[in-house]
Amino acid sequence: MCVREHKDDGPGIQHPASLAKFTRKDWKSMARFFGTPPGVHVGQQFVDRLELRGAGVHLPLQAGISGTKAEGADSIVVSGGYGDDRDFGDYILYTGVGGKKAGSPQQISDQTVDAPGNAGLLTSMIQGLPVRVTRGAYKSSPFAPPAGYRYAGLFLVTEFNPRVGADGFHIVQFRLDRVPEQEPYEAGASTEADPAFASTVVARRIRDSAVARAVKSTYDFACQACGTTIEGFGGRRYAEGAHVKPLGRPHLGADVLNNLLCLCPNHHTQLDNGGLFIRPDMTLEDRLGAEVGGLTFKKNHVLLPDNARYHWDFWKSAS
Amino acid sequence: MCVREHKDDGPGIQHPASLAKFTRKDWKSMARFFGTPPGVHVGQQFVDRLELRGAGVHLPLQAGISGTKAEGADSIVVSGGYGDDRDFGDYILYTGVGGKKAGSPQQISDQTVDAPGNAGLLTSMIQGLPVRVTRGAYKSSPFAPPAGYRYAGLFLVTEFNPRVGADGFHIVQFRLDRVPEQEPYEAGASTEADPAFASTVVARRIRDSAVARAVKSTYDFACQACGTTIEGFGGRRYAEGAHVKPLGRPHLGADVLNNLLCLCPNHHTQLDNGGLFIRPDMTLEDRLGAEVGGLTFKKNHVLLPDNARYHWDFWKSAS
Numbered sequence: 001m002c003v004r005e006h007k008d009d010g011p012g013i014q015h016p017a018s019l020a021k022f023t024r025k026d027w028k029s030m031a032r033f034f035g036t037p038p039g040v041h042v043g044q045q046f047v048d049r050l051e052l053r054g055a056g057v058h059l060p061l062q063a064g065i066s067g068t069k070a071e072g073a074d075s076i077v078v079s080g081g082y083g084d085d086r087d088f089g090d091y092i093l094y095t096g097v098g099g100k101k102a103g104s105p106q107q108i109s110d111q112t113v114d115a116p117g118n119a120g121l122l123t124s125m126i127q128g129l130p131v132r133v134t135r136g137a138y139k140s141s142p143f144a145p146p147a148g149y150r151y152a153g154l155f156l157v158t159e160f161n162p163r164v165g166a167d168g169f170h171i172v173q174f175r176l177d178r179v180p181e182q183e184p185y186e187a188g189a190s191t192e193a194d195p196a197f198a199s200t201v202v203a204r205r206i207r208d209s210a211v212a213r214a215v216k217s218t219y220d221f222a223c224q225a226c227g228t229t230i231e232g233f234g235g236r237r238y239a240e241g242a243h244v245k246p247l248g249r250p251h252l253g254a255d256v257l258n259n260l261l262c263l264c265p266n267h268h269t270q271l272d273n274g275g276l277f278i279r280p281d282m283t284l285e286d287r288l289g290a291e292v293g294g295l296t297f298k299k300n301h302v303l304l305p306d307n308a309r310y311h312w313d314f315w316k317s318a319s
Numbered sequence: 320m321c322v323r324e325h326k327d328d329g330p331g332i333q334h335p336a337s338l339a340k341f342t343r344k345d346w347k348s349m350a351r352f353f354g355t356p357p358g359v360h361v362g363q364q365f366v367d368r369l370e371l372r373g374a375g376v377h378l379p380l381q382a383g384i385s386g387t388k389a390e391g392a393d394s395i396v397v398s399g400g401y402g403d404d405r406d407f408g409d410y411i412l413y414t415g416v417g418g419k420k421a422g423s424p425q426q427i428s429d430q431t432v433d434a435p436g437n438a439g440l441l442t443s444m445i446q447g448l449p450v451r452v453t454r455g456a457y458k459s460s461p462f463a464p465p466a467g468y469r470y471a472g473l474f475l476v477t478e479f480n481p482r483v484g485a486d487g488f489h490i491v492q493f494r495l496d497r498v499p500e501q502e503p504y505e506a507g508a509s510t511e512a513d514p515a516f517a518s519t520v521v522a523r524r525i526r527d528s529a530v531a532r533a534v535k536s537t538y539d540f541a542c543q544a545c546g547t548t549i550e551g552f553g554g555r556r557y558a559e560g561a562h563v564k565p566l567g568r569p570h571l572g573a574d575v576l577n578n579l580l581c582l583c584p585n586h587h588t589q590l591d592n593g594g595l596f597i598r599p600d601m602t603l604e605d606r607l608g609a610e611v612g613g614l615t616f617k618k619n620h621v622l623l624p625d626n627a628r629y630h631w632d633f634w635k636s637a638s
Contacts, residue, residue, distance in 0.1 A: 035529060069553065119553070126555045129532070210354055213448070230585055231606060232592025233634060234388065234438070236445045265584030266549055273551025287550060315552060 032071045034129055035154065042153040045145060046134070052077075052149055058134055065097055067120020072129040073157075076121075076176075077149070079136030081105055084165045084173060087141035092133065092155070095165070096121065096172035107167035113318055118172045125157035126273045131176060154179045161250050162318045212241025215260045215301070223264035224295045225276075225284060230264060242268045244278065245307040251314070258304040261295065274315035278308040351390045353448055354473065361472040364464060365453070371396075371468055377453055384416055386439025391448040392476075395440075395495075396468070398455030400424055403484045403492060406460035411452065411474070414484070415440065415491035426486035432637055437491045444476035445592045450495060473498045480569050481637045531560025534579045534620065542583035543614045544595075544603060549583060561587045563597065564626040570633070577623040580614065593634035597627040 037056035067073025082095035096118035098111040133152040159175035221237035230238040242263040245253030270276040283294040356375035386392025401414035415437035417430040452471040478494035540556035549557040561582040564572030589595040602613035
């Protein structure tokens with residue numbers, strides 16, 4: 001099934017060409033494919049889920065999410081199956097799987113982050129994997145097709161929000177944002193070795209503001225967790241301003257000094273992904289609860305304990 | 320001059336309000352201000368350089384670049400002063416300072432990366448600092464105003480390209496890309512503690528492709544330089560696919576396995592910023608030439624020595 005065409009592809013590379021006319025037996029035996037399959041373009045219509053599978057867009061015939069915790073999620077179908085779903089065109093608030101009465105949008109029990117589809121979307125968020133989004137026909141979205149299914153392109157999972165939904169049960173909601181630049185609408189165009197296409201997937205966005213620059217300057221670009229400074233050309237230093245209570249919905253953390261740390265990219269990534277926690281005494285622990293050092297502070301800079309607690313509660317309540 | 324209004328601003332924060340009606344004496348004594356000053360909006364016209372300074376947009380009256388190596392560059396004026404400049408609206412190829420005959424666009428000697436303006440733009444690139452761009456009236460750009468100066472908003476320095484220009488001398492060219500979302504056009508709006516504004520500045524974009532995902536999977540997300548794996552929620556791992564010969568112009572590196580490494584964010588940042596070099600024997604050295612370990616490789620994966628050499632030559636020739 002998986003024919004190797006290029007010398008330097010190496011192991012683990014999935015060839016998009018091999019996805020054409022896909023059957024269930026085929027995809028069960030292959031590595032997960034991320035990105036838009038060749039021959040498929042944004043806006044393309046499909047009659048039913050079987051046709052979606054055949055084109056390599058969405059392989060399961062029933063599940064709305066195609067993915068696992070280990071591999072990430074490669075594709076979702078949005079069809080208004082959950083009452084808490086919201087479709088804004090360029091971004092979508094998408095409710096995870098589980099807890100639903102069969103054939104009804106009503107929740108009758110809690111969703112968990114460990115359900116394979118939900119766990120897959122969270123992996124896609126942390127690893128910056130592109131997720132194919134297809135809309136099914138349903139009336140509450142102005143972006144849904146009148147009938148059948150329509151491929152909407154690649155999205156990134158940008159937020160993860162475990163909360164109580166409209167029906168009073170825990171839901172695991174994700175925000176997906178459309179990748180702004182997408183590959184041209186050419187059927188069969190090769191995307192494998194095309195840097196222009198590669199550049200369409202943005203995995204990490206660092207917000208930088210006057211306050212973030214001030215905190216970096218206060219610490220002379222040394223990480224408050226490990227003391228590392230990243231030096232570049234001519235001795236230029238690099239660090240990141242890390243918001244402990246995240247900016248943006250649903251957190252609405254503030255862009256102020258007492259919500260910011262100066263961190264190296266490694267510790268910033270770990271903090272943002274729920275792998276590093278700040279205790280009330282400003283020591284640090286990893287996701288398994290082991291102490292892994294502590295934050296150092298300069299005079300005139302404090303982290304508001306409430307912000308550390310928000311971060312702690314957010315990730316602890318997710319598990 | 321610098322009135323503190325908010326309790327948690329701490330040291331080093333510049334208050335935009337204090338920039339109104341700016342004089343030379345004032346700005347010589349203050350920390351550099353990054354971002355759009357309040358009261359200034361994208362598209363705003365200015366009669367002359369004195370008015371640009373008064374509004375806090377561009378403080379020097381002569382120099383096209385406002386900046387230093389230590390602080391970064393906060394502002395440039397684009398006025399077609401160099402024959403190698405190109406203006407594409409949303410992005411600009413901007414030639415650095417130096418080597419020019421006074422009053423003429425012609426180069427008569429080499430530019431260096433150490434000239435303060437050029438060094439400042441390079442610092443802004445490495446640290447992701449937003450640069451104010453103002454266009455002066457000149458006929459070769461369709462985006463330039465018919466007369467006077469027009470503020471074009473915030474840009475990020477995304478490329479640095481030391482090369483031989485049209486006149487046969489070394490030039491230091493930068494690419495600046497417009498920050499897509501900018502603050503609303505409200506005069507005097509406070510931007511200091513507004514997460515929406517903070518989110519407009521994107522400092523680092525990680526390109527991720529099928530090949531990048533394959534190299535990360537090959538190493539199970541462990542950094543080839545230090546063995547670190549970044550763990551997030553539920554043990555999810557994070558690493559970055561680092562292109563050694565960069566994608567995009569002017570490098571045109573390929574998105575293939577033999578041009579990719581699996582690195583932790585810290586080592587990736589260092590490699591991309593000219594702070595880490597790969598020797599032909601795959602050991603690593605820092606910017607001062609000291610050996611700092613070596614890359615580990617799995618079976619079936621090699622880095623093409625030509626790609627390592629390209630990276631080496633690019634940064635070494637820049638100094």
